[in-house]
Amino acid sequence: MSLLHPDRLFPADPDTRAITRRLYQSVKTLPIISPHGHTDPGWFATNEAFSNPSALLIQPDHYVFRMLFSQGVRLEELGVRTRDGTAVEADPRKIWRLLAHNWPLFRGTPSRTWLDHVFEEVFGIEQALTEANADALYDHIDSCLKMPEFLPRALFERFNIEVIATTESPLDTLSHHNALAADPWQMAGGKPRVITAYRPDPVVDAAFEGFVRNIEEFGEITGEDTGTWQGYLQAHRIRRAYFKQLGATSTDHGHPTARTADLSLAECEALFAKVLSGNVSAIDAELFRAQMLTEMAGMSLEDGLVMQIHPGSWRNHSAGMLARFGRDKGFDIPTQTSYVDALKPLLDKHGLNPKLSIILFTLDETSYARELAPLAGVYPSLKLGPAWWFHDAPEGMRRFREQTTETAGFANTVGFNDDTRAFLSIPARHDVARRVDCGFLARLVAEHRLLEDEAFELAHDLAYRLAKKAYRL
Amino acid sequence: MSLLHPDRLFPADPDTRAITRRLYQSVKTLPIISPHGHTDPGWFATNEAFSNPSALLIQPDHYVFRMLFSQGVRLEELGVRTRDGTAVEADPRKIWRLLAHNWPLFRGTPSRTWLDHVFEEVFGIEQALTEANADALYDHIDSCLKMPEFLPRALFERFNIEVIATTESPLDTLSHHNALAADPWQMAGGKPRVITAYRPDPVVDAAFEGFVRNIEEFGEITGEDTGTWQGYLQAHRIRRAYFKQLGATSTDHGHPTARTADLSLAECEALFAKVLSGNVSAIDAELFRAQMLTEMAGMSLEDGLVMQIHPGSWRNHSAGMLARFGRDKGFDIPTQTSYVDALKPLLDKHGLNPKLSIILFTLDETSYARELAPLAGVYPSLKLGPAWWFHDAPEGMRRFREQTTETAGFANTVGFNDDTRAFLSIPARHDVARRVDCGFLARLVAEHRLLEDEAFELAHDLAYRLAKKAYRL
């Protein structure tokens, strides 16, 4: 029996639910636009089989392993590699059993929703994961993964993905994107299916490990003298053009804060010299990131790339975990983030230009109604990204709409981002967003705040059109 | 067919909706108390016809033009005057068509709710604005505005407004209020219908353009030597008394923060000398505003004027827009605002006195449950103003009640403020507040947290009695 109820995530009130059903039916099968995420372009370029259920569904999914870790499961038991090469669990079946054993922990979380969807919709499993059936489910998924219809490209098509963006560093060779550019599969739909996005943090954030060496490498790649401010900026221009040629329509900036700056040329040159000295203060690193957001906005006006700002995560909060396992191990924690003062220098320079498009994200929901909706509701250059990361779940998505719509409307938002490296969960995530957005619209209709025909238009916008438009796809 | 469903804004659950209907019926036609707002007293004093639909409904409404601007409509196209006199669109019909063309942007926003209400209830239009009917609607409204029953006083009476407060600077001559005082219309209901409120920001905020000149003018008007601290305070006393004589029952303070101070006399004198020097630091300006809130509270204890504090707006955020169009062009953005430390000096001096009445507002909803409800729920001098500005909309109002009631109850709130310069929208705004409040009360009844007869009493309080009582009207 299916665990996926057709009315899941719809409001319980019968009239509102009936409206939600009608709206959802109209958007359920629209193609997926995935304008921001972290899938591996190699999957689509090489089209090799995924290795095993645990390596696919557990080890790369920080939502999953952080919950297990919070309840005492060690990452070594989950086979997460250590930096010093200490042996960790190598048997994917044992790792899978740990998930099964701890499955009740995920009640009420989006991981549960996404994995239930993956189990049933991707692998045809119609039973809840338990310790008793753990091995059987493992075997079933494992055997599926060896079949041609579970290769990355087959799933891509089955998932009805129209376009997906990955995210790469300027130092990335984009070899997979190059390979795709030469592959007829990439253009089978008439335009690129897998595109990149320009994420310059490793050459913009002086607090990044290896920053100085990165800048040198940046110069080598672009043939510019990145020891000078002008050469460094020119290297960005060159590399952005290269990304754009491989389909990129956007840049992405994952700074600790949303701080921007608008320094004079002399100040920029002096600051750049400081950050290159390799002994940079936290204040100078922050100021440099701030100035670079404004520079990136300026370049976006030149080359048309849409700019995404994802601020406010305290990366690698645990010193012990960073030392043992490295970055991105579930210890990125949101912090208070302010936008009104932080963005002013950039906005005073470029913010009134309707040709500029900056998509703002937040991990600090208090900024939705207080700062972000008021800013996006007036500056023509600003749009609001969807509920992000910890808030990319039904309650978080509902709060996003409830707290932004009255001031920013719908047109100043950009549809959904799955923002994931968990490729198999992409349809699940878009489905959740469509269900929750239809439920929100249905409430407006049921409360006579919106006509139903308007809600149909908006449902289509939120599920498909706004993302294409905002990301210039 | 009417676009205004009789159940609009009521909760969808049938039982809750039925209770809401009963409560709303009992308050729907109560007179409007409008204790704080920004209508032009000249409308009521001169009773001249409004000029045209766009000048009435678009150009003065920052909610409307900021949304249009956010989507690329230039203010010049909307006929918003520039400071340097550059030509802007002069044809109100063209401006109206821009609104019609962009009408879908307002879906889900309060502007849509208010304007739909104005179109139907004020002008009898029972169709949605479209590009196709834009000219017809323009002509209809324009012809209405030329009719006697659409003159300001006729609308005032039709709207069933019992009393409305405008807001004026101490430097205002109050000529319109004086004219009203001599006009039988003003007292036709047995007490003043249009009253003023004392908003001293131009002579209290040293960061205000022309502050030093304002202080001189303040002296000229009052005959006091406003070059001295004592003379300056005395000028406030004199001017407050004058406002009070013209009906004022309140003062209003729109500071960037809620900071208060309680300095010694010597410190006050030294600080006043500094701010008068014309070269004041941001810190001194803030401290002076802080001290003046405490002084104003002291004067309220003398003269009985209720004190309103509206803090936390970053005024004129865009340097470019301020330079080109001046103040109040939709670029006032909320900021984080704290109250607990900020108000302590004032509260330590006057806060325990039940004769003092301070109404606190916020643009930072995080303070509702954390700071404002706990403060108003214990200090006898404090009350909470309703959901304000960006939050004066159904979701914002609901959050206000949900986040303040459990700690502050209803009696520490003050009913509704429309706070608008959009005169025609006043009935719409009060109607929204009554609907949303009744919906909130109905939920409490449906969940057996309140008896229905109590809800009837409270609905009346929230729609009418609390505002009269809190503002001493």
Place this chain on the structure above:
Amino acid sequence: MSLLHPDRLFPADPDTRAITRRLYQSVKTLPIISPHGHTDPGWFATNEAFSNPSALLIQPDHYVFRMLFSQGVRLEELGVRTRDGTAVEADPRKIWRLLAHNWPLFRGTPSRTWLDHVFEEVFGIEQALTEANADALYDHIDSCLKMPEFLPRALFERFNIEVIATTESPLDTLSHHNALAADPWQMAGGKPRVITAYRPDPVVDAAFEGFVRNIEEFGEITGEDTGTWQGYLQAHRIRRAYFKQLGATSTDHGHPTARTADLSLAECEALFAKVLSGNVSAIDAELFRAQMLTEMAGMSLEDGLVMQIHPGSWRNHSAGMLARFGRDKGFDIPTQTSYVDALKPLLDKHGLNPKLSIILFTLDETSYARELAPLAGVYPSLKLGPAWWFHDAPEGMRRFREQTTETAGFANTVGFNDDTRAFLSIPARHDVARRVDCGFLARLVAEHRLLEDEAFELAHDLAYRLAKKAYRL
């Protein structure tokens, strides 16, 4: 007729309500685990009758008297003792009449819910309190209090309390807990019924009145030289062991912030010398509290006591009230509280150790989704305490679940704390928590986000099992 509707606090939607009813029935009569609170252990040790209705239900309840005070009732009228011994109202009946007169103020507040429950469930009163019946109700309650079945131990048993923790200072002699240890009543259920908890604020917070004298007394009690850092730490170890022997399973820390520190030994010794000097700066006092949280975590790893952190209350906000009436008079106001940076020193030292158990509370709801759920959702040492104090009410509890579950799940929360000194309200408070949690779970079921059998398990966890487990009871 009962005022307590059997469906009170259940969602209004009929299907959701039906599920809520089923869930609630399964947990309604579970024993009460009260792992954190402020009842007087003397009640249970001496088992003397409560004195009168006002002394029992009004005077000690800051929720009640702060609301009355906010509307102009003076604490003197409520018989709240002044520090200088000024005469206050001595007639409890007159005080009771004040409550009755002001009863409508409590509409929509938890005090109303709790007191209605106490009136009906404890005293069998089935009518709303009014001025007309105030005397009759007073007499009825007063006569009840003189009966054996209303003695503290009888109520304890009638309330079906399995275990209750009180909270004591290290300087407390624990005489009542000692008396209980020698009393067969205490172990009638096979394990201690009334236990203590270690709350060292008076010897940890250098800003506490009498701190230096307290440290001396701390030495006298423990026989350690608390003039030295090592002796002082040892005194804590000794006193913790003593508390543990009298049933304590937890410590509790009520700091102004959540700041922690991890100083070197030399720094600790120097800082300790400074705070002992009696002339300590606010910064040093903060740093000392911060260091002591980390020390307490280390000792918890030694002795197994669970650590509770209750930060973010600005205690005794009104200077005037503190001077006249002393501490804890309803003037503790929540403030913005950050956790991500504040807890890092402690977490870097001990946070990855699954043997450590720290329960975090907040008065700043903005930290739920942004900081606390992400932290508790990954650090094995962290759990989230329930909605606290001003938020311990239906809307606050609902926000807690909605904002923490998607990231932290249920297993990283700890069930309910009543945290009260109002003994008679304990069943009411647990009942509210059970109703609201069942309503939340029912919504997840109704929206097909959870299976009903899972919801039954979780309802039991939230009402009973999680508290026992988290507090090691």
